[in-house]
Amino acid sequence: MPLIEVTDLRKQYGNRVAVDGVSFTVERGEIFGILGTNGAGKTTTVECLQGLRHADGGTISVLGLDPAADHTELTRRVGVQLQESQLPAKLRVREALELFASFYPQSADIDVLLDQLDLRDHARSYFGKLSGGQKQRVSIALALVGQPELAILDELTTGLDPHARRETWQLVEGVRAAGVTVLLVTHFMDEAERLCDRVAIFDAGRVVATGTPAELRESANASTLDDAFVSLTRSVR
Amino acid sequence: MSTFTKITATEAKIFLRSPFMAVAGVLLPSILLLAIGAIPGMTKPSDAAGGYRFIDAWVPSLVVISLAMLALQSIPAAVAAYREQGVLRRLATTPVHPANLLVAQLVIHVVVALAGIALLLGLANTVYDVPLPKHPLMFAVTLLLGVVSTFSLGLITASIAGTAKSANGLAMLTFVPIMFFGGVYLPRPLLPSVLQRIGDYVPPGSQPLQDTWVGTGVQPLQLAALAAFAVLGTALAARLFRWE
Numbered sequence: 001m002p003l004i005e006v007t008d009l010r011k012q013y014g015n016r017v018a019v020d021g022v023s024f025t026v027e028r029g030e031i032f033g034i035l036g037t038n039g040a041g042k043t044t045t046v047e048c049l050q051g052l053r054h055a056d057g058g059t060i061s062v063l064g065l066d067p068a069a070d071h072t073e074l075t076r077r078v079g080v081q082l083q084e085s086q087l088p089a090k091l092r093v094r095e096a097l098e099l100f101a102s103f104y105p106q107s108a109d110i111d112v113l114l115d116q117l118d119l120r121d122h123a124r125s126y127f128g129k130l131s132g133g134q135k136q137r138v139s140i141a142l143a144l145v146g147q148p149e150l151a152i153l154d155e156l157t158t159g160l161d162p163h164a165r166r167e168t169w170q171l172v173e174g175v176r177a178a179g180v181t182v183l184l185v186t187h188f189m190d191e192a193e194r195l196c197d198r199v200a201i202f203d204a205g206r207v208v209a210t211g212t213p214a215e216l217r218e219s220a221n222a223s224t225l226d227d228a229f230v231s232l233t234r235s236v237r
Numbered sequence: 238m239s240t241f242t243k244i245t246a247t248e249a250k251i252f253l254r255s256p257f258m259a260v261a262g263v264l265l266p267s268i269l270l271l272a273i274g275a276i277p278g279m280t281k282p283s284d285a286a287g288g289y290r291f292i293d294a295w296v297p298s299l300v301v302i303s304l305a306m307l308a309l310q311s312i313p314a315a316v317a318a319y320r321e322q323g324v325l326r327r328l329a330t331t332p333v334h335p336a337n338l339l340v341a342q343l344v345i346h347v348v349v350a351l352a353g354i355a356l357l358l359g360l361a362n363t364v365y366d367v368p369l370p371k372h373p374l375m376f377a378v379t380l381l382l383g384v385v386s387t388f389s390l391g392l393i394t395a396s397i398a399g400t401a402k403s404a405n406g407l408a409m410l411t412f413v414p415i416m417f418f419g420g421v422y423l424p425r426p427l428l429p430s431v432l433q434r435i436g437d438y439v440p441p442g443s444q445p446l447q448d449t450w451v452g453t454g455v456q457p458l459q460l461a462a463l464a465a466f467a468v469l470g471t472a473l474a475a476r477l478f479r480w481e
Contacts, residue, residue: 088324
């Protein structure tokens, strides 16, 4: 049974259809990428997976749970890193981790987590004083502190410099190596190509292609995932 | 430690690390009391104040200042900032309901408000011989209603403000009238009687506070009005509340 199974998901805001019949599955242990331009329906889909929004149609199963009905149980088993989510500026890194650890029935060892994410030297720093890359690492640490089975990482490397991006990619590979399934939302093709086992390409609220990055390149007869993405999403317009 | 206690302790630390509100909430009413007390004539009985001393009339208004700042400005700004920064949304993805954060903020602000009021009363009593409340129990009940009703007005602002900046602007819609009717800008005995009467019924209840204080007996309708503000305000805030 897949870890995530989405069938014919629909969601609209007023007259605007944000998600228009999306289906895909994610297997346990995968790094699965959701790719698309801004407004393609990625974030809405992920918010439905988390139970933050209720779908207008279709079915969702995450870890065998219905996100809308079993929201609390789901939150115990899914770690989330949200796009552009901040912490209070005057909260120290270790305090943030300790606070979030107290939310979960079984939390990770905070010292180990600080080491893994190279935050040991910043444990006493205020969140507001951290660099973009450091904030992002804290955000990933918070997503992992509850020892989740699934980590949802949204726009993980947006705003990071090339070094920080590569370090973050290594982290994600480390997370998967530890047995966590990763759902990665991104609009960076190089990131998807480097990290993802399989991707779903979103365009205008639909999934226009699913497969490994190599399969997608091949089917679009393109040399890079970037080219494949452009030709796949353009054909729908 | 329970999760809620942990959240409250963490929020209290954050609150005290930007100590302006904490210091202002606790000390400002007392500092103003000392400043007013230093003005000649304020501590002598005056005909314009109906035979009372001006300083006696000012004390309830100083309670209003402290409550209005904490309830109508500080809480909305804090909650709106959390909404703006995505903290509430982030919390919604954990097993802990974001409402815990709001209640923690309320607890902290109420504690600061009560500390400020206690200091004010102590100082007014020891320095200016303003007598302590004659009906301590009724005073406590009235104060509780006053605190809850004022905070419920603040929660309405906190519910709808999308950013900390807009919270500051929106807060003025409640802050200025509450300060005005509470006799902060002009002592209540000097307000036109119509405005005085309105002031009798709005949070935080300067008139019933004063009545229980001097022991003239409180008007039940005024307490009922405060309770109505508290219930309707909280209900409206809950209805308007947005996590993002």
